[in-house]
Amino acid sequence: MFARDVLPALIIGVPAMFVLPMLFDAYTLTVLTAYALLALSLGFIWGFAGILCFGQAAFFGLGAYSFAIAALNMGSAWGPFFIAILVPAVFAAVFGALLFYGRLSDVYLAVVTLVMTLILFKFMNSSAGEIYKLGDARLGGYNGIPGFETLTIPWDPGEYLYDESLFYFAFGLLVLVYILLRVLLKMPFGRALVGIRENEQRAELMGYDIRLMKTIAFSIGAAIAGLAGCLFANWAEIVTPALFSLGQSAEIIIWVIVGGAGTLLGPVVGAAILGYTKFLLGQQSLIDNTFVLGVILILAVLLLPQGIFPSLVRLWHWLLARLPSAAPLRRRSGRSRRDKDV
Amino acid sequence: MDYAAVVGVEIFYAVAVLVLISAGLAVIFGMMRVINLAHGEFLTLGGYAAIVSHQAGVNIYLAMLVVAPLVVAVFGVLVERLIIRWLYGRLINTMLATWGLSLAMMGAMTMIFGNTTTGIATPIAGFTFGRYQLSGYNLFVILMAIVVAVGLYLALKTTRAGLIARGAMQNAEMTSAFGYSPSRVYLITFAAGSALAGLAGGVMAPLVGLNPASGANYIAKAFITVIAGGASVVSGALASAGLFGVISQTFTLLTTPAVGEIALLVVAIILLRLLPTGITGRFFKGRV
DSSP states (O other): OIIIIIHHHHHHHHHHHHHHHHHSOHHHHHHHHHHHHHHHHHHHHHHTTOOOOTTHHHHHHHHHHHHHHHHHHHSSSHHHHHHHHHHHHHHHHHHHHHHHTTTOOHHHHHHHHHHHHHHHHHHHHTOOSTTSEETTEEOOGGGOEEOOOOOEETTEEEEEOOHHHHHHHHHHHHHHHHHHHHHHHHSHHHHHHHHHHHOHHHHHHTTOOHHHHHHHHHHHHHHHHHHHHHHHHHHHSEEOGGGGSHHHHHHHHHHHHHHOTTOSHHHHHHHHHHHHHHHHHTTOSSSOHHHHHHHHHHHHHHHOTTOHHHHHHHHHHHHHHHSTTSOOOOOOOSOOHHHHHO | OHHHHHHHHHHHHHHHHHHHHHHHHHHHHHHHOOOOTTHHHHHHHHHHHHHHHHHTTOOHHHIIIIIHHHHHHHHHHHHHHHTGGGGTTOHHHHHHHHHHHHHHHHHHHHHHHOSOOBOOOOSSOOEEETTEEEOHHHHHHHHHHHHHHHHHHHHHHHSHHHHHHHHHHHOHHHHHHTTOOHHHHHHHHHHHHHHHHHHHHHHHTTTSOBOTTTHHHHHHHHHHHHHHHOSOHHHHHHHHHHHHHHHHHHHHHHSOHHHHHHHHHHHHHHHHHHOTTOHHHHSSTTOO
């Protein structure tokens, strides 16, 4: 497990952490890392547990808001850091239990998660005024919450994490989460999760409590999304209702579908590439950003429903098989879930 | 007494708006099991068609009731041929592709019309009712919703085209064995649903300040009205629009519009949890 899952991530991840800031601006890289973590959260629950959540932005926003509110109340940032992970996880556990124990799936799951995001969006947007206050933190409605404490170096409260140090911290977390998910997927729980994705009924007949397992997976995904939200809040130094918006949810799905659901690396790469593209497109005003994103999503669904990353892998295998000297490759057997309904 | 009448009209109006904005989506979902997440942008497109043609000198009723549905229906035909037809039977993929379409349309409309809000004046003046002022246009919206619901019911129940459409919905293979091309039935159904969306967009145009992102205001409500309604097109949409309209309007009158919308969405989640196949999946089964 170590050699196959942990080592490659470290071999690629650690040098990347030091090389990337030389090539790109650390400020941009930090937000791309937060996006990558967010994509990873959806990539995990969609690609491996088969839960298509249309409202992953809700947990992202919830993480960011929890961080901001807790930081304003506690005055320091490390307690809130953990709260930002815990609040979305608990929320998702309760909400997920409500859904999965009711056996909602496909469209209905998509609708309900979408609606939940909208509720949070509408609520946060209309939360201006004195009465919407949690402790010392005013929710601030449309304008959001500015001016909270951000993360510092744990042993030196005067030294804030920002720019490059924030990037190292975020990227380190991304690599860590990636490795943890890889390991999780190799453990019995992860194996069973993939089994549920492939055939829910069969997994259930074999004695797995699919409702509980889906709820747990949903909650893990939300915790990662919350962590991404916390990093985003530290980067932006303000949280606004736009974090909960439909556009944000759509973007996460686009990252995952373009990168390739069913892999862990795909969504990360998808988020980084598309996030950077968006950043570049934002610098010109000729073509609207949303338009490009939408067209990418349509084309990805129509032409590359498996995502770019798995398609490249398949192309690679296809090329290998064409080489006369190559040994016959063992094809991956069985239909994957993506052939079935996506 | 007067107040009760005004509240009654307001509640009817809220229900009517839900019926109008969800009718097109209900036709497409009920008949084709396709969820068009770009429905909100279809409405916005209808609104722009009405406003632009009115500003170009077309009579306002003609602009709202004829031009808007026509424009959106033509657009719907294009969308069906270019995107939807490749994805039949793959519900989640259709949702994703139409979500992409929604973003693309939003972006395209931003590029064309700019990120500003436009609007036209309501063509019907308000009138006083007892001590209260009532908007005449709201009554027009209620009338239009009734026309749409009754028209849809009659079209599906009494006409030959409606019969074929319902047949294709129940068993596409059998329909094609009888010599009707399902592909054509789907195309016409999608165009009809788009036309209804355009009509709703046109009728709503004088009521809302229209901007390229307006679709987001409609989509959630239309979406849950249809999903919560279940498979039956007319009775499902009417039942859930009635329920949601009363709830949201009651909360709006008691508190604020934001709370009204949140109440609507919360009820929708609870309802879907209790009746996962929608209202007509449980009650009025098999109706149109």
